Amino acid sequence: MKRETTIIILSMIILMATGLLMVYSVSASHSSSTNLxxxxxxxxxxxxxxxxxxxxxxxxxxxxxxxxxxxxxxTLFLLFLTFIPGVRLTMGGASRWIGWRFISFQPSELAKFAxxxxxxxxxxxxxxxxxxxxxxxxxxxxxxxxxxxxxxxQKDLGIPMxxxxxxxxMMWVAGARKLYLIGSASLPVLGIIPxxxxxxxxxxxxxxxxxxxxxxxxxxxxxxxSLSAFAQGGFGGRGAGAGEQKLGYLPAAHTDFIYAVxxxxxxxxxxxxxxxxxxxxxxxAFKIAAxxxxxxxxxxxxxxxxxxxxQALFIMAVTLGMLxxxxxxxxxxxxxxxxxxxxxxxxxxLINVGFQSRVQQVPQKISGTVQTIRKSTRKTxxxx
Numbered sequence: 001m002k003r004e005t006t007i008i009i010l011s012m013i014i015l016m017a018t019g020l021l022m023v024y025s026v027s028a029s030h031s032s033s034t035n036l037x038x039x040x041x042x043x044x045x046x047x048x049x050x051x052x053x054x055x056x057x058x059x060x061x062x063x064x065x066x067x068x069x070x071x072x073x074x075t076l077f078l079l080f081l082t083f084i085p086g087v088r089l090t091m092g093g094a095s096r097w098i099g100w101r102f103i104s105f106q107p108s109e110l111a112k113f114a115x116x117x118x119x120x121x122x123x124x125x126x127x128x129x130x131x132x133x134x135x136x137x138x139x140x141x142x143x144x145x146x147x148x149x150x151x152x153x154q155k156d157l158g159i160p161m162x163x164x165x166x167x168x169x170m171m172w173v174a175g176a177r178k179l180y181l182i183g184s185a186s187l188p189v190l191g192i193i194p195x196x197x198x199x200x201x202x203x204x205x206x207x208x209x210x211x212x213x214x215x216x217x218x219x220x221x222x223x224x225x226s227l228s229a230f231a232q233g234g235f236g237g238r239g240a241g242a243g244e245q246k247l248g249y250l251p252a253a254h255t256d257f258i259y260a261v262x263x264x265x266x267x268x269x270x271x272x273x274x275x276x277x278x279x280x281x282x283x284x285a286f287k288i289a290a291x292x293x294x295x296x297x298x299x300x301x302x303x304x305x306x307x308x309x310x311q312a313l314f315i316m317a318v319t320l321g322m323l324x325x326x327x328x329x330x331x332x333x334x335x336x337x338x339x340x341x342x343x344x345x346x347x348x349x350l351i352n353v354g355f356q357s358r359v360q361q362v363p364q365k366i367s368g369t370v371q372t373i374r375k376s377t378r379k380t381x382x383x384x
Contacts, residue, residue, distance in 0.1 A: 019333035047344030054348030078107035116303030166306035229264035237267030
């Protein structure tokens with residue numbers, strides 16, 4: 001899978017270079033944000049280290065019970081720390097971070113990977129009973145519900161939605177009975193409705209999505225400015241650094257709405273290329289998944305790709321007014337520490353599966369690896 005891994009790496013490099021340019025463009029226009037660019041370089045450097053390490057680290061070891069246990073329980077511990085005053089950090093009215101002084105981390109970003117890893121192990125372990133209702137449907141749904149529920153309690157709706165989508169795609173690829181999956185497809189929607197109706201600010205976002213001009217100075221302001229950026233960009237854009245919406249008009253221009261900044265400065269052409277790069281990543285990654293040495297690798301790549309590309313498509317749709325406004329970073333492009341480091345590290349795992357896919361594996365070794373995962377996870381069933 002040399003061609004696929006090369007395409008993914010080159011696409012990521014182009015996206016990261018675009019992000020560097022956009023973050024610099026935004027930070028240069030605000031005297032109080034000049035350190036954003038330097039921080040972004042630091043985060044990218046840390047993420048690159050994680051990418052290289054995980055691309056060289058045999059992904060099969062992630063299925064070992066002792067590593068799986070530390071990742072899952074460690075992630076849950078970090079998630080619970082976000083509810084402890086003095087440890088948690090509150091930004092924008094939400095307590096999703098932990099840290100001290102200049103150091104912060106968002107555990108929900110790690111929770112996405114922990115969920116995908118645990119599902120990949122369990123769905124591989126119980127492959128012989130994947131068609132059953134209890135193992136093929138209830139078990140993965142309960143696992144996902146634990147992580148999704150905790151993140152929802154942090155007043156975050158975006159990441160849980162991405163996690164739910166990744167879970168269902170992994171269940172589908174693992175071979176769960178399609179009747180269960182199709183029949184339950186409406187459950188996430190039915191669950192979101194009461195969450196939206198019970199929160200005033202979420203209801204206002206939905207109303208702004210339906211008609212942003214009804215309250216253009218408040219709830220609809222962000223979406224209107226985003227659409228204005230795309231309109232001003234036209235086909236070819238204003239040019240790098242020449243955008244005006246980042247000059248205090250478009251909130252979160254370096255994070256949630258960086259796609260709109262790309263649209264203004266590089267036009268329709270720039271936004272299309274950005275979208276095409278994520279499509280290339282998805283296509284190449286799913287080819288790697290289809291040719292992975294074992295089911296565990298297939299499910300890992302499927303889950304990681306669903307998280308990364310699914311989030312990218314979601315945030316693009318938000319900035320274009322196709323979905324209600326919800327804050328999420330554009331993978332590899334937006335400013336942000338936890339998302340960049342975890343995202344690039346996950347892509348390193350994906351690349352490692354790709355490296356092993358193009359190596360002529362010995363069938364007994366593959367079979368032995370799957371059996372090792374099954375045996376090791378069976379021994380720790382009560383602890384994870």
